[in-house]
Amino acid sequence: MSAGPRDRLIDSTIDLVREQGVHGTGLATLLERSRASRNSLYQHFPAGKSELVRAATMVAGERMNAVLERITAEGTARQWLDHLLNWWRKYLETTSFTAGCPVVGSALAESEPQIQAAAAQVFEEWTALLAKALTRDGIPEDRARSLAGFLLSALEGAIVQARAMKSTRPLEDIRDQLTALLPG
Template structure:
């Protein structure tokens, strides 16, 4: 079982990475944010920051996949995409466009955190697999479903980056509208 201090550090790292990136977040920042005792960091993360970055990215991936999967199960791809967009809309506005995706932060992190980049690749692949599997279950041909899933994940993640840079929800709103149009206008992508 993981200790409370360890989990708090991982959760704090997720939150800090989405605002500062991995390279811009120090162990001291994680300790201050989590309230964990100073001596616990190397006890819980003997491999150092690379281990914390990897585990925080894995945690962020699990959380986002869970959100996406719950929505898919409940109402299908259109609702899952709406929920994904709503999550980002709330995250961006509540943080005054300071918070982005901690998984994207891991994907572009420095060379000293390859495990975090690998975990980001796994997380993004998982989102695509979830979306594609649901589309296939609804009768979409597997190759097409995989392409649509990659487009959706790439478009929303890219829109989040643009929103932060432009300090506006417009890129996310335009992306969401275009994805909705695409699903609505293409009979083979329509969901019941």
């Protein structure tokens, strides 16, 4: 069964924000890529593009939550860091470095406070999920929270650098540095 217009709009928005950011995601391109009509957009997202991008940010966050939960479910922090970095390396290479994290795109939408708030919420969820995994690996709770935030900041920064440099070297750099901070 094919996805309906709402799901196609969300998926297309995630893809376009990954590639072009929120402000580079034009409505005409979004409708064309999603194969949805303007009526469908306003039927599912009455407030328009801002509401759609906010919803897409939350969906992208939920999808990455599932990836993070799966990766951190077993093994040591070093092992799941390796899995996470390998996942991003494959993604960046598969897209020829043209697409990054859609949540970062949303975080940079300065003129869209509701979209930025959604990105902040997603980052908080990811940080909490990583902190929980670090705590299971024996890191005290207060340090786990700080280390999880640092890990997430390093990873997102490395993704941005990797796209600009067309190289996975930034991911390797954070692997080298974070491995020294992680147990296991």
